Amino acid sequence: MRVVAKFGGTSLGSGDRINRAADSITAAVEDGHEIAVVASAMGSTTDDLLEEITFEADEEDRAQIVSMGERTSVRMLKAALSARGVDATFLEPGSEGWPVVTDEYGEVDAEETRSRALAVADALDAEVPVITGFLAEGPDGSVTTLGRGGSDTTAVMLGKYMEADEVVIITDVEGVMTGDPHVVEGARNVGEISVDELRNLSFRGAEVVAPSALSYKDGGLDVRVVHYQHGDLLTGGTSIEGQFENLVDMRERPLACLTVAGRAIRNQPGVFQSLSAALGESNVNIDSVASGLDSVTFYVDDEEAERAENILHREVIAREELSSVTVDSPLAVIRVTGGELPNQPGIISTIVDPLTDARINVHDLITSATSVALFVDWRDRERTLELTQDLF
Incomplete structure (x- = not known):
């Protein structure tokens, strides 16, 4: 050997x-x-x-x-x-x-x-x-x-x-x-x-x-x-x-975006846990999560949007630091995964710039150590997938 x-x-x-x-x-x-x-x-x-x-x-x-x-x-x-x-x-x-x-x-x-x-x-x-x-x-x-x-x-x-x-x-x-x-x-x-x-x-x-x-x-x-x-x-x-491969894939079903707003909720212990636990206990799968100082956004299957909205609304009513929940749908997510991504300076602009040139609005962008997830309007999904695949 x-x-x-x-x-x-x-x-x-x-x-x-x-x-x-x-x-x-x-x-x-x-x-x-x-x-x-x-x-x-x-x-x-x-x-x-x-x-x-x-x-x-x-x-x-x-x-x-x-x-x-x-x-x-x-x-x-x-x-x-x-x-x-x-x-x-x-x-x-x-x-x-x-x-x-x-x-x-x-x-x-x-x-x-x-x-x-x-x-x-x-x-x-x-x-x-x-x-x-x-x-x-x-x-x-x-x-x-x-x-x-x-x-x-x-x-x-x-x-x-x-x-x-x-x-x-x-x-x-x-x-x-x-x-x-x-x-x-x-x-x-x-x-x-x-x-x-x-x-x-x-x-x-x-x-x-x-x-x-x-x-x-x-x-x-x-x-x-x-x-x-x-x-x-x-x-x-x-x-x-295993090994790393550059992979571009698109979720087949549309997503709904549920955003819960509140006052400095990032600094409030237990808020994120109560929201995600409420969805989990009701068997609502969370595809992705994004957070800001005053908001938390959950991406769930579009078919679960109404039920998820009601679940999160109950949490909003129960916690005084929360203000409101809103829903946006349908959205598509295209994910770029690859071992080389973190080693490429400017990789985000490389991915996003062609979408900007094509007048495609990026609703949200979530990154991890080895992937980039692009959230766009459902009607823009095929064009976004095509442009992203051309890069990789």
């Missing part, structure tokens, strides 16, 4: 942990597996270096400085592997055979990186490459970086381009947990999670796998997260399933 193993800063944070990492790599090699290693900077080295740059420095100098953490890690890990009789070499920007390159705009040159990654893969039966994470090489040979979480990105990108069977992210958590074990009681490991679920969690604060890395995962590449204390690269942890 061909595996790309990425060791995070915590898993390389001391000599003992480097030894543990080297032991797990050695065991996998002795079992006949092809292993490529991606190494982060030891501990908090990168953050420490960034904090010490208290002077004016251009991007090239900053990149050279912060690269020292990863450059040290690959040398330490390569030496530990060599001490165990493993044929290993380290690769960093400037090395012969370095795989990750960017174009003149600082974006990964996918074609060139794929070609170089395959060349590294061809040598895996002879040696273990230990590759600096986070770093790339510009077209002029300069050192560039892949941004926050760049080591994860390096690993999954190389796993894809090296045609690996699996990418293993070795970190300081036992995979994805049901909650933050430092905050909640009884947090446990999740055996499997979809790439869509994890991408949303990652964009909302879960520090397990960098969102930029998940963009490179395809359906044929397994990705797994394990704790550095586990000791076995090939078992345990959380398996990340």
